[in-house]
Amino acid sequence: MDTKFSVALHILTMVSESKETLSSQALAESVGTNASYIRKVIALLKNAGLMTSHQGRTGYQLSKPPKEISLLEIYYATQEIDHISLFQVHQNTNKECPIGKHMEGAMVPIFSSVEKQLEGVLVKQTLSHVINNLYLTAQKS
Template identity: 75%
Template sequence: MDTKFSVALHILAMISESKEVLSSQALATSVGTNPSYIRKVIALLKNAELITSHQGKSGYQLSKSPKEISLLEIYYATQEVDHIRLFQMHQHANQECPVGQHIEGAVAPIFTSVEQQLEKNLADQTLEQVIDNLYHAAKQARI
């Protein structure tokens, strides 16, 4: 299971809300992984121009405000794709079987519809909502 998307959300929320300069080691400690994996995800986020860093300085900054960064942008950055593919069609269906001949045409529109709906939902959600949810969850934990 690929976790780069959820790790990226964790990293971006920390970068947005931290008052301190965060190293890949500090981020890795919070995420619960190793610094090399964090650097890999950070490289993807930098390539997508979601974060920036300055030569000779440690730490990262968001390239725009959290309310301007959609979850779809983050997903695309971390998955290195330009559309969501949740479902793969199995190969080598028996073309002499009535179901095998037509199964792809029967399920492809359903797969496409679900994937397009997910893209729309992620496009409508922002990093700011993730951060708001974080504060809400932290507040609930104290009650």
């Protein structure tokens, strides 16, 4: 399972909320992974224009305020795509079978509808929502 999206949310939240300058090693310790994986995810976020860093200096910054970074932008950055594709249709169905030859056409509209709904939800949610949820969760424990 691909976890780059949730790792990116973790990284962006830490960078946003930390008073300290964070290295990839510090981020990796919080995420529970290695620093090279963190650098890989950060590279995706930087390529998407969501984060910046300065050559020769430790630390990262958000490129814009958390309320201006949609979860859909983060998802697209981490998946390196421009649309959500959650479901794959199986290939090589038997075209001689009355069910097999029409299965793809039966599934694709449903799959597309669900994916569009998810895009609609993620575009309305921002990194600020994740940060607010973090503080609510912390208060409860």
